[in-house]
Amino acid sequence: MAHSDNGFFGQFGGKYVAEVLRRPLDELEVEFKKAMADADFLKELETIQKDYIGRETPLLYAKTATEILGGAQIYIKLEGLANTGAHKINNAIGQCLLAKRMGKKRIIAETGAGQHGVATAAACAKLGLECIVYMGEVDVRRQQPNVAAMEMYGAKVHPVTSGSRTLKDAVNEAMRDWAANPDSTHYVLGSALGPAPFPDMVRQFQSVIGNEVKRQASERNLDVEALIACCGGGSNSIGFFAPFIDEVSPRLIAVEAGGIGPGPGENACRMSGNASRDGILQGYKSRFLLDEDGQALPTRSISAGLDYCGIGPQLADLGKNGRIEFTSALDTEALDAVKFFAKNEGVLFAMESAHAGAQAIKLAPTLPKNKAIIVNMSGRGDKDIFITCPVFRPAEWKQFLVSELKRLEENEDIHDASLM
Numbered sequence: 061m062a063h064s065d066n067g068f069f070g071q072f073g074g075k076y077v078a079e080v081l082r083r084p085l086d087e088l089e090v091e092f093k094k095a096m097a098d099a100d101f102l103k104e105l106e107t108i109q110k111d112y113i114g115r116e117t118p119l120l121y122a123k124t125a126t127e128i129l130g131g132a133q134i135y136i137k138l139e140g141l142a143n144t145g146a147h148k149i150n151n152a153i154g155q156c157l158l159a160k161r162m163g164k165k166r167i168i169a170e171t172g173a174g175q176h177g178v179a180t181a182a183a184c185a186k187l188g189l190e191c192i193v194y195m196g197e198v199d200v201r202r203q204q205p206n207v208a209a210m211e212m213y214g215a216k217v218h219p220v221t222s223g224s225r226t227l228k229d230a231v232n233e234a235m236r237d238w239a240a241n242p243d244s245t246h247y248v249l250g251s252a253l254g255p256a257p258f259p260d261m262v263r264q265f266q267s268v269i270g271n272e273v274k275r276q277a278s279e280r281n282l283d284v285e286a287l288i289a290c291c292g293g294g295s296n297s298i299g300f301f302a303p304f305i306d307e308v309s310p311r312l313i314a315v316e317a318g319g320i321g322p323g324p325g326e327n328a329c330r331m332s333g334n335a336s337r338d339g340i341l342q343g344y345k346s347r348f349l350l351d352e353d354g355q356a357l358p359t360r361s362i363s364a365g366l367d368y369c370g371i372g373p374q375l376a377d378l379g380k381n382g383r384i385e386f387t388s389a390l391d392t393e394a395l396d397a398v399k400f401f402a403k404n405e406g407v408l409f410a411m412e413s414a415h416a417g418a419q420a421i422k423l424a425p426t427l428p429k430n431k432a433i434i435v436n437m438s439g440r441g442d443k444d445i446f447i448t449c450p451v452f453r454p455a456e457w458k459q460f461l462v463s464e465l466k467r468l469e470e471n472e473d474i475h476d477a478s479l480m
């Protein structure tokens with residue numbers, strides 16, 4: 061499973077934080093290790109994974125897609141069937157359960173597009189914990205459906221007004237809160253990055269994906285050539301790959317956001333592009349898209365979850381040593397993949413996951429029919445209607461929004477009667 065060496069994965073990782081955060085991070089590391097050695101904790105985790113998240117998630121043979129592409133058999137890990145619609149709940153539930161065991165009653169989280177905020181808010185609702193989500197003011201405005209979901213789960217969404225008022229400012233604000241309230245509060249970080257022990261911890265809680273796949277593939281005697289996952293911060297990919305990292309096969313392929321092209325600011329390719337460099341940002345050393353002064357460069361992607369300027373340190377290390385192959389898919393290729401798997405398999409990929417789907421479409425025809433490739437559908441696409449509908453049916457979608465607005469205005473007196 062390739063655990064870190066004292067927080068480091070080769071040259072990447074570490075714990076580059078202010079002195080006040082050292083103690084809570086050290087305490088977290090000790091408590092996490094204890095919990096993972098505690099049979100009662102593991103049993104409780106397994107029960108909630110089964111009954112609340114809905115594990116295990118199925119491994120679907122994509123028969124029609126396979127026949128159309130005419131090469132390797134395509135299998136899809138339907139992680140999007142997890143409660144709340146994506147893999148992020150695996151990490152949120154794991155960390156919240158750990159926080160509860162540590163006696164923390166207050167949970168904070170950062171969120172960009174809102175997916176991690178939704179998962180954490182849901183986990184807190186389930187486990188009876190107070191939840192505060194830091195979210196850039198710009199993102200709060202752009203991501204109203206997720207803000208509404210978080211509030212329905214009982215979380216308090218705290219708009220961040222500093223800096224660019226987006227994800228990295230929300231991370232800074234969450235770190236500040238944690239430093240001020242380390243005894244009462246746990247900070248649920250949302251991807252396989254940040255200072256140690258988060259990369260190890262997030263991989264551990266997400267490795268349930270890979271462990272299930274390993275069992276499911278062996279039960280069916282699949283000759284697996286490659287695993288393919290999309291890669292933002294890296295949590296779904298590292299969890300999917302985890303039990304295979306120390307083996308020589310299958311190939312592990314991570315797909316980054318190719319955006320609209322290879323130029324600067326047009327994508328979020330930290331590993332597959334040529335614009336990134338080694339850096340230390342937000343508590344860890346990794347590969348980042350940075351300018352000359354070490355400031356985060358703007359990124360671009362149609363998917364809200366793949367546009368972070370950094371990548372988890374373990375992924376950076378495994379990319380550097382060649383165990384993980386990095387590639388990218390363009391916005392248009394991801395949209396085509398959404399359509400392809402919806403029409404031929406009845407499965408609606410999230411825009412993020414569709415980047416992995418696009419790579420499967422490219423790879424399958426180049427391989428023999430006795431080989432299998434497994435795509436992690438990290439999330440389902442219901443959440444993306446505000447992205448996909450304007451592309452697929454622009455005129456009708458616009459008409460729909462206008463008439464919805466009109467309907468809302470006409471019924472304002474009804475909606476005023478608060479249900480909350």
Ligand SMILES: *Cc1c(COP(=O)(O)O)cnc(C)c1O
Binds near residue numbers: 146250295296413
């Ligand atoms: C957030 C998100 C991602 C990207 O995050 P990783 O940490 O790289 O997994 C991918 N897919 C979905 C559905 C997401 O919500």
